[in-house]
Amino acid sequence: MSGFDVLTRGDVLDSALQARDYLVDCGVPGALAAKDPRLWGRRAVDHSRLGWLDLPHASRGLLGQIDGLAREARYSGLDHIVLIGIGAESLAAQAIVEAHAPGGATAGGRAPGGPGPAGAPPGGLTVLDGSDTAALAFALERLDRTLVVLASKAGVSLEGDAYRRIFADAFRRYGMSEREIAGRFLVITDHGSPLHDFARQCGYRIGLTDPYLPGHFGALSAYGLVPALLAGADAERLLDEAAALAPSLAQEEDNPGLLLGAILGGCAQQGPGGVARDKVVLREPGGPGALTSWISQLLAVGTGKRGRGVMVFEPPGVQGEAPDVHGVALNPRAAHDDADTSLWAPLGAQFLLWEYATAVSGWLLGVNPFEAGSTVVQEAEDDAATMLRAAGAGPLPTGEPVAVDGDIEVHTEPLGPGGFAGGAGGLAGALDGLLGSVPADGYLSIVTYLSGDFSGRYLAPALARRAARPVAYGPGPGYPHANGTVHKDGPAGGAFLVITGEPAPGDALAAHPIPGRPYGLAKLQLARALAEVRALRQRGLPVVRLHLRDPVDGVGRLTEAVRGTSGSRRTVR
Template sequence: MTSVVTAGGVSVTIRGVVVDESETVLDRLASDGVPGSLMAKNANLWGPDASSEARRRLGWLDLPEASRPLLGRLAELAGEARGAGLDHVVLAGMGGSSLAAEVIARTAGAELTVLDTTDPHQVAAAVADRLERTVVVVSSKSGGTAETDAVRRIYESAFREAGIGDEELKRRFVVVTDPGSPLAALAEEAGYRLVLADPDLGGRFSALGAFGLVPAALAGVDVAQLLDDAARLVPVLRQPYDNPGLALGAVLGGSAISGRDKLVIADHGSGLVGFGAWAEHLVAESTGKDGKGLLPVVVDSVDDPGFTLTDDVRRVVLGARPDQPGPAREAGLTVTGPLGAQFLLWEYAVAVAGRVLGVNPFDQPNVQESKDNTAALLRVEEGGAPTVIHTAPVMVSGVVEVHGPDSLLKDAKDLRGALEAILEAAPERGYLAVMAYLDRAGDADLAEVRPLLARLGGKVRKNPVAVTFGWGPRFLHSTGQYHKGGPEKGAFVQVTGVVDKDVPVPGRPYTLGQLELAQAFGDLRVLRSRGRPVIRLHLRDRAEGVAQLRAALT
């Protein structure tokens, strides 16, 4: 059985048993008047406890039109930067302040250097690249994001060391933040270009707002097309039937409550580069709370072992035609459409899924825990020196230190044994999350351990588990919420690495390397306090350690 909902330039195809599972949910959503209520911004859709938050977080529904007045300002900023020879655009931002912009730029083939990291190797490499031609977009909704603040301070120092004076410095920064934030006050005082975002948006629902559009426009993307594509979808989102957003939301919510609480996302010719990472952030942080949620598992393709290995997943393919043969044809769900419309489609669907699950899709109650632990380790409030304490490893295999509880690793003889132990420790119908606090560019080969771990899980377990991979600290602003607030089904492998050359953070009593390690240890504390199985692998040599990990898994 196949159901195809096509309208507003997008198409959602639902196949097999998924049709039956979602029909009841879809009918209930339609009979409850959810489409009309959502488009009318009814904040009571998610229950009385969520209404206060929801009332301040529904501005994303208006963005296809509300963002149009920005276009003139964006053209002016882009023209000014190009006129000054500033054609290397760097984006400092985390989570919703960076992911959408990165997808927009990569999909359009535009160059945008994204620094959603505290890794000193990655930041140092970016600062050394065409500094004389660099303009930095500093993007933070709250205006107090620690990672973003650190990168801003480092670039300000680098520009001054390069002989750039105060007047020229004003042209080197474009700030995107909410009205009244500390970052807005700093930008006004320093004379930086300032673009104020709509305060009635949560960060992960702001793809079509200033956070998504400003960096992309500076990188040379025609962002007006995104708004045009999204605007074509708006009228159909009010409909109770033939509404692709409602159909997708019914599948997502229905899958989670039926026990298929993993959403495996594979691209198959969509042309939307990196869209899975943005969807991962949106779905995980919006649904993963109160012990509930849908865990996104982003895989490289429909041929990835993680696409078919486990039976507790809902598979979604981006870009596959309904008549396309092979694994894509067998997926329960395929979604097609242009990028601007897909942003709005998924935001709408996740809001609907939140209602089905009975969670508030607009808050992130567990994200702050890791931030608080990081601050405590750094003693930020007291202005003292960092207090990160190193522990002795349980074993050392080559250049890889293995840290973890003796009870978990007691039978492990080598690195492969440690990885088998953590796979076996994952709960039934659970998942294993790899969390890498390294250089997303320089240590990119580490991401190859995810499919290798998925294959190994299929050998050492009777019932394999889904395997996810995230770069720290960016995942703390997405799947990090699910890890702590979602179902207690996770096991975790944290990877840290030696810092060859650290980078001081001007005006702060710590370096980037110390901040990165404090973030890793802070998150580790939270996971252990919840009794989650977790090990830490520390690479004494990054390149050799990554190669050793891959070799242990093959």
């Protein structure tokens, strides 16, 4: 596909045309083309924060710089790239490899649209974001052909530290010298960041990026391109696709980015009936993939501020019609019957198109889209780190469940912030109470912190039907890291189901201590969940945490409860 187009209809078209005319009258397309930061106030945005507009051309120099490393890796047989990164730093690379590399991408233990790690191709990209140990086990089986890329704009995350230690120890046990181990790591970070200094001390290869470039606008920077190129993706073709779109973004007419931004921002503002259509359901051919996840975090971070924001949902989480939801179909074969808007563009153009649209929609909503967001995401990670330090080798402060239904612990705070009267009814009562707490214009979010392959996707359709509201879902800590800004600083209409559990039987990696740390991945994952629950409750948002003592039977019982069929089996302590 070489062309690009955006078509919309109905009420969405009316809102979009009004918003587009307003944008043109205010000179937004011209100001963006000139990279004029005064669009967001005299001092709100630095000129360099708009450098993402130049990446389709500026990043070509990066390809030349990394080409030598790519040839060296291939000559050494390093055809398996492990990318350690949470959120924006990993999602773009994963989307590129899904679309453009023969080996595909493995994330959270499963290659989207393909077999699991045991049947995955030997090369390609494995993304480690803290959500599962299956992908880690897959990577550790291929140490002889693995190059590890650690990507972060700032310091290394808790998960990044854990995975780095695990791989360094595994390479050491494999018989490598410290110098050889250092050669197996590539760090991508901002110039002068804490990770930059750390990587230099370790002797790792380092790829430096512009510290002023917003991380969520960095798909066409080193964060997206370098891991994908090393994994075999055609990065030059990707930049060609983006460059073909760039001239149209300087126009007032026939500007697909302006129209898409007008659709998103215009719909997210209150219409004549007082309803803001600030929820978008994205439809990709073949089902949602990394591109949908990347768009979701881009809009979450770019617009989720000051009580405003655009949220993205996937089709399983939207059952029936809702007045505050509109659909966008990505590259459908024809205008999608279930979508208000259809968008056609190759992947490189998609990246630039959505970044431009996010900037425009942020302007319409009155927020600065280039801010990294508030400190809500970092606060939760810092809280998890504090818990782990305080616990040492002992247990984490999980609290007493208000009920135990079979092997499922129910944790609520009926009398505290973020709680409600639902604990006395066991599992069914807690779920009913949580669904009842979803506002008429709100949504439910499911975040799973489990070592197996169970996903909130399996619960979303039934919960969406019961709540008659959209349901978002994703694995922790990656999902709240990427989308936490809109949940906590956005419209504040969410209710949250957080699912934790004991490690799956036979999952030795989950319980095995991380080298140099008094905890394993399972404990780290639980700490992340507890910190996220606390952060949500501190903001007065309703939360239920369910802990599966038996992850196999617990998943079945929970699925039945969500469908409303587990009442006869319920035993409440």
